[in-house]
Amino acid sequence: MPTCSGAAQVFGCLPELLFRSPSSTQTLRVVAVDIAAIDSKPDILHVLRVKLARRNAKLGSSTFGFVQNTVDTTLNLIDDSIRRQWPETIKRDTITVPPVPLYKVSDQLLLKNSHSILDNTWGRSQKAFTYSITPYTPPSSARVVLAERKLPEASIFTRTEDILFCLVDFELWVEECLSSWLAANMSTSSASSSLAGLMQKYYAMAKKKYQSRVEQMSVMLLTLFELWVALDSIVSTIHPLLYAYPPEFSVELFEPLLLRNRTELERLSKIEHHIRSRQSRCPSNNPSLSADPSPEYFAVRFYDQSSDLQNSRTRVEQDAHQAWRAKFQMWERKKRDFDILMKQVEEMECGIFTPRRVDRHGKQYVGRPRHDKFCRKCAKEKSAKNIDISKHEWPLPEDETMCKAVIFELVPPESIVSWRDATFFLLHDMGRDRNITGLPSKQVLLSYVPLEKCVQRKNRRVTLTSSVKPVIQLHYL
16 A cells, blocks of 8 residues: 655646555545645645545445544644645635825816817707618528428429529429329329429439539438339339339438438438338349340330230331331332343343544544443443342341330330439439440341331430341342
């Protein structure tokens, strides 16, 4: 056990004495005796008293009686010492402020050099005074008024005077009114295209304003995915087959978001719940909507359930048969014209041209005979060989699975197109920090000439393409 003498030594050794085993009452007794033996300044005594009392309180009822008596005696001695020194301490620390000397107290002051100032002040006080008020109108922008039960139009972002106010008002509408609007429009097919267009317009404006602001960007993403959840709910209600396919997103996508308040976190929780619910409902072997066509492909199964698509295929095949017959008739007609011309060519002979002229001496000159460049036979043969006919290609694939997928892409439902484009927009435009170039394509279905007149809704981002040129574009046939 350390030996302490004097206030400094006891104070310095106190931590070692106080932080031994809590059950060591002997330690407490030694500390109490050492403290009682010193006579130090009030501030040090106060600290020692607090530490000793705290240690005594920790031991509680386990303290021996003779130790408790020693502690009580020591605390009383410390209190007496503090009370004895306190008047001296107050006296020592008291600061006496001397009175301000006043050599002359009088209400009669000459103020010899202040006459003009006082006279001017007195004269001004006798005149009526009017404060000049300049009207001030603080700058303000009109807020965007959005109806609770009507989906905002995408044009609000171009008509507004202050785009930042417009963004905040729109985000507030999504937070407070989207759910009630969705409940009233759950089966409205046209609402899907409106939502998809609104998402892209909002993103284009918000990205400019929120760039490099992490919290605002997080709110933007939260708003966009709430709109996507509404879109997904509408399309899934109209086409329940969509429930059998993955939603393309995982909840890990939202981990980087920086959301500050509880309301935003609750909104995010609803989005994650929706995605998990969609994932749990679809079989694990079903392909993505953006995968290559297969028997389990969404478009193929949708075709099997849709009489409209099957009727569209019948019309496409009828048009193809009619085009083939017209092409065959054209070929027969042109072949007949070719045969007639070639028969005439066989019966003709090439023209011979013999140059004749007169030289400078006036003597007539006859040149060597040669082939006439205006030969009628050659001209007729050339005309026959210039007869051509464009190639005809059967527009639909031979493979039945591919054929069904093509028919679906020609006349897809509006809501499916909106859902697929909006999903691709979130994955590609927002989910990637750079563009990824896919495999080169030789032909896009939407611009394929034999089927171009059958295409509906050409303005879309996702469709089928071919890595092989169509026959009508080949040069060696």
